[in-house]
Amino acid sequence: MSNSNPLLAKLALDNEAKTAPSLRASWNYSDVAEKVWQIPQLTDFWGIGHRTAARLHRLGISSVHELANSSPQLLQQTFGVIGLQLYHHANGIDRTKLSERYVPKETTIGNSQILPKDYTSSELLVVIREMAEQVSIRIRRKQLKTTSIHLFIGYSRDESTKGFSRQMKVDATNASKPLAESLLHLFHKFYDGTSKIRQIGVSYGKLVPANGTQLTLFDEPITQQKEEDLEVILDRIREKYGFSSIMRSSSLLPDARSLKRANLVGGHAGGAGGLDGLSPLKKEDVSHG
Template identity: 40%
Template sequence: MGMRDMAIDYDLLPKRSILCIDVKSFFASVEAVRRKIHPLDAYIIVVSDKKRPGSVVLASSPRVKGEFGIKTGSRMFEIPNDERLMIVEPSMKLYLKVNSMIIEIFKRFVPVEDLHIYSIDEVFLDVTASWRLFGDKFEIARKIQRTIFKELKLVVTVGIGDNPLLAKLALDNEAKNASGGIAYWSYQNIEETIWKIPRLGDMWGVSHGYIKKLNNMGIHSVYDLVHADKHKLKDRFGIMGLQLYYHAWGVDYSILSEKIKTREKSFSKSQILQRYYYMEEEIVLVIREMVDEVAMRLRANNVAAGKVALGLAYSRDIEEKGFKHQRLLHRGTNSTKELTVYFIQIFKCYWRGQWVRQIYVVCGKLQPAIYEQLDLFTSNEQLERNQMLDEIMDTIRLRYGKDAIFWACSLMKGGTFLKRANHVGGHKG
């Protein structure tokens, strides 16, 4: 305790009542409720595509995780042949609808500025100012649990902390497995909580890349990180090194109501192909389709890209894993035709005939769209035609659906646009 007091003065840190709330096995739980089964009694597995043996598991019920070891990221071929198991494909539109219903429940307990959506199944609430209406942080957590179960039949777990970091760590490392689904981590019990986290990977914000680098420095646990030389961490990782160090001490100055809503810095799209692609014309076709979708998003947000990046991942059997290369544009654009030219140039420059399994396109360095900026090598008439064509296609798709109008090449072998047209977040709606 003495070392902690000497290193950090917790009395000077902001102390709030933060709840980090997670819907237990969200996708699988929604599917269970849909079938009038209690989420904790269900044996449901949600997979991206039941027809593919290599299909990824998106969610599994708590019982499936506990009894079969099947969890998010497992593969279809790993699922045992057991009559209790119910394998279903995702219903993304339903999940988004239920998510919006949950958010509306949270708004009964806190104002919008004290609510931060972290993911589709996880949020942070600052209930510091809500105790006069609903009781202390523990009572509020229990009321939220009861309300969501009563109205939606979903089970939620709650991490409570003196700051968002502590709340998140309490959720991930204790609440999810606690009998009542609630855990509280405070400044007063740092040594008994954070310091006892067994693996670096269980710390919020410590990625696999950082774990390897930390291991090379002789840091193998959170306890090691706490007692590391923060100056060496800063030399090795820059400001992120100091953040890792202070997070291990439970320090987080974030205030939800003061959070800065950053604008999206790039638009991207990633696609895992249904099979290996090795013919140039088929790979180019998929790149065209993906760029078309990203360009439409650029136009919808009235921005242009000043940089493009293309990434390819190859077959597992190839020693070379793939590539990712970028190109700065001499002027910003959101034209499908112009962007497609840049992406295909990158592809032809770096692809050497390898079998491709995943494609990733990014449009970054965003700037306000200014159509008056002319290209010396393209006539004004051509620019106007391209712009008009993009606008017409965007209008038709927004009104009648993505597959209402499409490029004829998408009908060719290898095209994926029509199959994905009505997907949400990459999965079936």
Template identity: 40%
Template sequence: MGEDIDYSKLPRRDVLCIDVKSFFASVEAVRRKIHPLDAYIIVISDFERPGAVVLASSPKVKKEFGIKTGSRKFQIPEDPKLMIVEPSMSLYLEINRRICDIFRRFVADEDLLVYSIDEAFLDISATRKLFGEPLEIARKIQKIIWDELKLVVSVGIGDNPLLAKLALDNEAKNNKSQIAYWSYEDVPRTVWRIPKLTDMWGISYGYEKKLNDLGIKSVYELAHRNPLFLKSYLGIMGLQLYYHSWGVDYSRISEKVESKHHSYSKGQMLMRDYDSKLEIMAVLREMVEQICIRLRKYDMVCEAVSLYISFSKHEASFGFKKTKKLPRATNHTSEIALYFDAIFEENWRGELVRQINVSCEEVNPAEAYQLDLFGSIQSEKTNKIDNIIDEIREKYGKTSVFRAYNLSHGSTFLHRSGYVGGHKGASSLDKEEKK
């Protein structure tokens, strides 16, 4: 039971979890010489689609209009104060790099974990003697990022990564100082008072429902249930959630866990509902080719492929997700495309398609595999063709050479050739600045 948890025997680190407030929107505000906290900026994925997703909105937009990440373009009210802008992913990645360089002034690489483009964990246990107490270091980092980049950051401080993340999400972001510290001893007045189960890091809506079905409606109630009871119903996750509710987390940033198998994936929300098989197949093959280019770039091969097709809202069913094991590991576009084609052919019945996600699963270094005797000659020819195309594109750009289906009706290749991470690499403002 929880009463038996002895915090004095648990590892205690000095961990910071740092988040840039409304990162994309803040960067857009700074480039327009507006204070991020005074801006009314909304970054939207695509101007052309009414259902386009909001990627970020300034704090004032969230507070006054309720528009936040995940909202849709059609939900944005017509108000002269609101400034709707396109994303500039290349700029965001560059700013992220500069922020990480600032973090490296305080920790070694092994003690820095970049959690997302706008959030990172820093374990300052080994360097606090050089820079001061955790609160002092948090303030220094805030000041440097403001002085050099004019961005506002929130900092959660904890005895482990879990407590630092919870402090960030549940207190720091709402504090005037934008800093909060949660220790083991604070758990009864901090963790147990988190208002909703889904506000607890690691509890999804699915697990919230499972816990609700067990009569657990709050983090406090979770912390005071028998852990063996939770394990019997939820398995090992039941125990993990129980110990998390007591602020227990043994993970250490410098001991990053690498998964046994990796996957490379790519997703695309289509501009409209697609009903033509030829159009859908053209987009599917374009996406498969993009993943295969990545596989070859890092000299990796995959052993399985997975296809997720989401249907239009006008269809009765949501779509399908299917995985197919490959007879041998490969990174050749033509080979891998055949298996994606087969999955699509076997499962599509003429429904309207709105979203496509492709994934190459069980990815490992190519050197770990040996070509089979009969397939080696043909494979070598295919490999040469793929590599030549890759080299031309690397040197002269994505659109310097492309396949015939990239010109077919419904293809999105040329339209999306300037995108980064699925979003526009440069906005119209970027293009104007280059003139």
């Protein structure tokens, strides 16, 4: 632990306490040269991943000690404000105040998964629809509607490009069908047409209270109301008997994922989007960005 700041406490935990017989360690400002600068690899330091380490190597920085004694101006020029943060952290300086309440800029609700194999575009369409429905159920449980949707597609590591991440505004809704269609629109618009797909993420943001039904000009009001009533009934059945108690026939297709994920153990985020067996008041899976 550390009496100096949260950064040193975290570094003490990761680099000493976890392997100490007592599971305790003390790192303070006076220990920076002896302990912080002696961390073996840049990637062992908090906030530095492999990509950041590679960029630091290109600047001639290969250790925490060299980072602490490098040019803060050069780091800022290369990394922006994060560069200055890395410089200060390498010198054991952290001005974070844990007493200050964190207020997220925006709340989003979403779900993501790593697929069990490389998917083609045609195989992925059913998965997009499933995830659109899963996240729609979750925002309905919270009496919310989304006005902004986001789709992340990660290509297989054998591909030359990494994928894409796109979002778009939508009329306020929590209905599964129009949200699925909007996500499919994003996919068809930005997918390169050939790459195999291994990761997918769906999230809904800019959430607003679900006050009433916003009818569209392109569908009959009676049809829209019937679809909304049907989703309410399906939500109630799933809330009582579990997410997998009633599913679309497309979820029985070989490449579908909902049924398989609903059977994962322990309510892990990889399960049915955090839905199976949960009531709206018992558990939340909300991410902040």
